[in-house]
Amino acid sequence: MMLRHWSLLLIMASATALAQFPLLRSLEVRSGQRRPRITHLVQDELGLIWTGSDLGVMRTDGERVEAMMRMEAAAVTAMNVRGEDVLIAFSNGVVTSCSAMRCDTLLQDPLLAEHPLRAMAFGADGSMCLASYGGGVLFVNAGVVQRFGYSDGLPDEHVNDVAWLNADRFVVATDQGLAVLSPRGVESVFDGASGAPDNLVLAVAAMPDGSVLAGTDRSGVFHWRPGTNEVRSMGPAQFTSRVTDITVEAHRVWVGTEDAGVVVIEMDALASVYQHPDGIGPITGMWTDQDGQVWWCDGSERIHRADPAILYVPEHEGVDLRGVSAVCVDGFDRIWFASPAGLFHHPTAFSEGRHLQRVPLNVDPRTPIVSLAATRSGTIWAATFGSGVFAISPSGEVHHHNEQGGLRNMNVLAARAAGDSVWFATLDGACLWDGSGFKHLVGTAGFTFDVLPQGKDHALVATDGQGILRYANGSTEALRSSANTFYSLIADATSDQAWAMGPAAGICRIANDRANCTGAGLPLFKDDVFALAMARDRVLALGKAGVWAHDPLSGAWIDLSGRVGTAGAEAELNAVARSSDGAVWFACDRGIVRLRLTERHFDTSIPLVITGILINGDPVPVATTIRTSYDRSDITLRFAGIYYPDPGRIRFEYSIGDKGNILRPGTGSWPSLD
Amino acid sequence: MRPVLLFILLVASNLADAQEPARWRMERSVISFVSEAPLERIAAMNTKSTGVVDLASRSFAVQVPMVEFEGFNAPLQREHFNENYMVSRVWPHATFSGRIVESIDLAVPGKYSVRAKGRFVLHGEAQERIIPCEVVVTEDGIRVTSTFDVALADHGIRIPRVVHQKVAAIVQLKVDALFKPSDRRP
Incomplete structure (x- = not known):
């Protein structure tokens, strides 16, 4: 056995200009000095990953690699999981069934030596459907083997892939289109003559509703409903590379290609598309694991795992997003962000089909935009550190506000909107724009880092040296707390509970006249902290050391750093926003990171x-x-x-x-x- | 089905069904290759290939006798080609057999861009290939042209380091073949 370590492959490290893609990790799988060429990958019932390569079959838990079996002069041609067992097909015509203890020969057929299996699928009744390249389709059930070929109506005996549809029905991808079949025979064929975009179908996946996704040689991916001639092409029009594999995960289709990496198509209303072009060879072995992560291999000794809940956007349409200093989401669910390249907005679904809109704004580059806020009427307020604030109306009209106009101080650190009012935290106290002018919040003089509106004429102010101030109806009082400096404030939209974060305080629940703090001793707070966010009723604290989540109900802290992958990242203060779907958008030096966390991200149990x-x-x-x-x-x-x-x-x-x-x-x- | 067997069956059935126009025979062909290396350009052509195409199933089989390549820059070069690189004594033929992917009717006159997918065997080693072809169907027959690359290493052909500047690792092949119905013998 060899110990192998994860390497965190963040796409922003690549020299090429890559667009958005989910958080990607790679694992080297080797048992010995030789480097296997891994072409197959499955996950067993225990959660262990099995790989098939030119050096045999290996199993890994992410840390240790075990060589499970090897056949001399025979490469792995197909793998799949059936119950507790991992089934492996070899190029010598042998199909084995492996458990944790041993491997047994399940099937041996000279036909399969001549025409190796390309794929295996299993029905609900445990029957097997085997796709043989040149030998047609084999059904194996209760020891009985049936073979289907040309004479049975199969359009071509060169079968590239198979997927289970329902009951005892399967769909196969052949060199001459798709075929739906069962042990009773071929039910239907869908090829070029009946409307398929391409006869040469190389990969197939079944959707829960019984429809089929097919990956082709030249026409990308198409969606087909068996029994009809309804077909719909999916994904980018410029599918430039042959499709080699497909898997379906939640509402996403993951497509492996010959030499253009992995393409992810989101099938929800936002219909985003992401592409990761890295990879040595054809992408194969695509597998959705028990945690909803997607794995694949590329013919090297590395296997890759992507978390679709964590999306990194380092660049979009040539605009570098690794220097974004402020973000906000407006009422139209557009994300606004400020970078050295200017002020932009974009729908919250990043994909190659959607475009950035640049908003002309003349800001001295020495006084960058550090905070953005969107009012209910659609006005965007851009707060700068040194040039006051700018209000951009929905029509595009820009108004610049400075000290002469009543702004408390030109160095503004935060802007927060409440309805059509906007609150500002500046180096000389906080102030409020109520639509007609600026009003200073009495008692908030000095450095203020953040302000949290809590209703008409009510707000919390995070200060440097005065702790947290509560402003209400013209007067200010300091809340009792264990620290004097706070950077961030946030409110839970469902409970209205307010939270604050400071470097020495941890995070603090604001209750009545005091701030009750927790977590100050955590590693996160030993380094720079950047922002607070709310996700799934937990408070997220984002810092250079990573991301920690606090559960207000249990009081527990969860270290999400490994799962989110932002440890070590640098960011501006409070460069975080939340969109209507609950996603958290965090701007750092790795790009804009979208976190659509699920409950499994907060599950601390380790099987x-x-x-x-x-x-x-x-x-x-x-x-x-x-x-x-x-x-x-x-x-x-x-x-x-x-x-x-x-x-x-x-x-x-x-x-x-x-x-x-x-x-x-x-x-x-x-x-x-x- | 083994490509050689397919070829034999197609030819045999071709003879047996001489009256049926479904299977067309290769009447003439020019198969040439070019090796462009830094120090030498080697070119040769072969007009002795045989082949059949089945219009109904769109399947095909082509067989190229390696010793019939002519051209080269010197007789010794041709000898080395057959003895050392192709080992024609052991593997006298290169074959390509498979099926045309597109659902076209080869009996209908017209010009088609198609993909020929099949098993390409050279030097005894097989590779699955998808080769784009132009097919022109006229009353004179079915003319197939194609240009594609072959990586010698894919077929176990090793180029000694001492000559790697004279023999290219990737060779360009050109095919120009005319198929006619098997009953239209010249």
């Missing part, structure tokens, strides 16, 4: 699986109860913790009865149990 049991060196079935005799008391347990975001961080401890021992990773041995 512990037992991968093998040995008694006196002999493998025994993995079971909840181990029985052995007095003379066979040498027991070894092999186990793994499955945590792919950062497998190297897992540490184990265990105890037996009243004895406590610290376990070295991976194996626990009791040479002689009493």
Whole structure:
């Protein structure tokens, strides 16, 4: 076994101008010195990843790699999972079934040596449908093998892929179109003559509604409903590369190509498309894992895992988004952002089909925009550090406000909108624009970093040195807190609960006249902190050390840094926004990061699986109860913790009865149990 | 189906069904290759290939006798081509057999851009290839032209380092073939 570590491959590290793509991680899978060319990938029931390559089959938990089996002079041609077993087809015509303990030959057919399997799929009844390139389709059920070819109505015996549709029906991709078939025969064929954009279908996936997605040689991906001639092309019109694989995850279609990387098509109303062009060879082995992450391989020794909930946008339409200093979302769900290149807005769905709109705004580059706010009427307020504030009306008219116009100070750190009012935090206190003029918030003189409107003439102000101030109806009082400096304020829209964050305070719940703080000792607060955000009823604290989430109900803290991938990033203060779908948009030096976190991101449990049991060196079935005799008391347990975001961080401890021992990773041995 | 077997069957059935125009025979062809290396350009052509195409199934099989390539820059070069690189003694033919992807009717006159997908065997090693072709169907027959590259390494042909400046790793092939119904013998 070899220890291998995750490498966090963030696309902004690439020298090429890449567009948006989900957070991507890569894992090197090697057992020994030789570098395998991995072409197949599946995840078993335990959560372990199995890979098929020219050097055989390996299994990994993200940290350790085990060589599971190898056949001399035979490469892996297909893999899939059926129940607890991993099925593997080899180029010598052998199909094996592997469990944690061993591998057994399931099927051996000379026909499959001549025409190797390309894919396998399984029906609800456990029947197998095997796609053979040149040998047609084989159905295997209860030991009976049926073969379908030209004479049975199959359009071509060169079958490239297969997917299970429903019941005992499957759809196959052939060199001459699609075919739907069951053990009873070929039901229907969909080819160029009946309207398919391309006869040469190389990959196929079934949708939950029984429709089919087909990846082709020249025509990208098309959607087809069996039993009809209705076809719809999907994705970018310029699908420039042959499709090699398809998988469906939630409302997204992930498409692997020959030499243009991975294309992600979001099928919701926003219909976004992302493309990641990196990759050595054809993308294959696309697999949606138990956590909703998508894996694939590219013919190298690396396998890749993408989290669709975390989207990185380092660049869009040639505009570098790695220097964005302020963001906000307006009432039309457009994201506004300020960068050295100017002020822009864009729909909150980034894709190649949507365009940036640049808003002409003459701002001294020495006084950058540091905060943006959108009012209910659609006016965008841009606060600068040194040039006052600018109001851009929906018609595009720009009004510049400075000290002469009543602005408290030209150095503005935050702008927050409440209805059509806008509140500002400046280096000399906070002020309010009520539509007719500026009004200074009495008692807030001095450095203020943020302001949180809480109703008409009510606001909280985060200060440097005076803690948190509550402004209400013309008067100000300081809240009691454990710290004097606070950078960020936020309110939970559902509960109206306000939170504050400061470098030495952690995060603080604002209640009545005090701020109750927690988390000050966390690693996050030992370094620069940038912003607060709300996601799924948790408070997110974003800083250079990463992202931590606080659950107000339980009081627990969760380190999301590994899952989000922003550790080490630099950002401007409070460069964060939230769109109507609950996504958090965070601007940092890696681009604009969109976080659409789900409950699984906050799940701190790490599955512990037992991968093998040995008694006196002999493998025994993995079971909840181990029985052995007095003379066979040498027991070894092999186990793994499955945590792919950062497998190297897992540490184990265990105890037996009243004895406590610290376990070295991976194996626990009791040479002689009493 | 093994490509050689396909070829034999197609030819045999071609003879058996001489009256049926579904299978057309290659009447004439020019298959040429060019190797453009930094120090030398090698070109040769072959007019002795055979082949058949089945109009109904759109399947085809072509067989190229390696020893029939002519041209080269010197007789010794041709000898090296056959003895050292192609090993024609062991693998006398290159073959390409498969099926045309597009659902076109080859019996209907016209010009078609198609993909020929199949098994290309050279030097005893097979590679699955998709080769774009131009097909022109007239009353004179079916003319197929194509230009594509072949990476010698894909077929186990090793170029010794000492001559790598004279033999290109990727060779360009050009095909120009005319198929006629098998009953229209010259």
